[in-house]
Amino acid sequence: MDEFKPETFETDFWKEAEARDGWDDLEPGKTLESRPVTITLEMIQRYARSIGDLNPLYFDEEYAKNSHYGGLIAPPSIHALFLFACTGHDHFMRTPGTVNMGQNWYLQRPVRPGDRISLEARCLDKIIRKGNIFAIHDNVFRNQNGEVICSGRGWTMRPY
């Protein structure tokens, strides 16, 4: 897939919703298509502001330069943004009514402005519990040097 471009991102998740995989179509273990995203300082700062996190490590270049990070970084939960930026409109995570039940992430190294982030994604497991259907998402994000940024698992309830 072509690199993520914010200006062409489709925000209408209803559009072509029927073309996405439903629970029945998911194949645990199969690698899903993804695309790289180059993260800008603007994207990092907009994300940080949206959660009210004004840590100077995201905003104050001088402060960040003098810290052991050696420069500005992104908030640790920036993978929330990558999950959508690095997947296409046909990814089942976008299906309207998807409910996030839980997340676990291990954070290996910080994301920096200008990093080109890529995703290795798959559905890891499918579950039926108390009459509800769930999927386990498995995601690993790497930077332009091939180093792991973070690795995580999500658990969503599927509408169908």
Added chain:
Amino acid sequence: MPQTAHNSLTYAGIDVGRQFPGPKVAVTREMIKEFATASFDHNPLHWDNEFLEKTAFAGGKKFDDVIGHGLMTYALMTRAMTDWLWPDVGEHRRLETRFRKPVYPGDEITIQGQVTDKRETKKGKWLVCTLTVSNQRGDTVATGEALAEIFV
């Protein structure tokens, strides 16, 4: 913002049982919208009341209003760690969360943390912390377990 009072914290000086407050946040529809824009997650659960009125979820239940993103709550929970760990005490390494109840516009959520275990490995010093997210009615809306690697 990092709290300077925490800058004297060290692994040896942090006891199991120590509590630490996280952010207290008044959630608004506007905040949810901003998080959707910033994270590119435009699921109608977060903006479309019409969809929510006609859609039943687990056990036939409906949501009362649009709901905040699980990852928005997750992001606030990471602040409960980085606000005192960064930049010098240590690194926020892991967070495992369960989103137990919806977070609605108008909710005021409070995060409380506690150190529940300590462990030194061959190369590191680690704290296990629990995080509890409560709303103004006293409901637990999310719980989490975090891992911090301590440098000092």
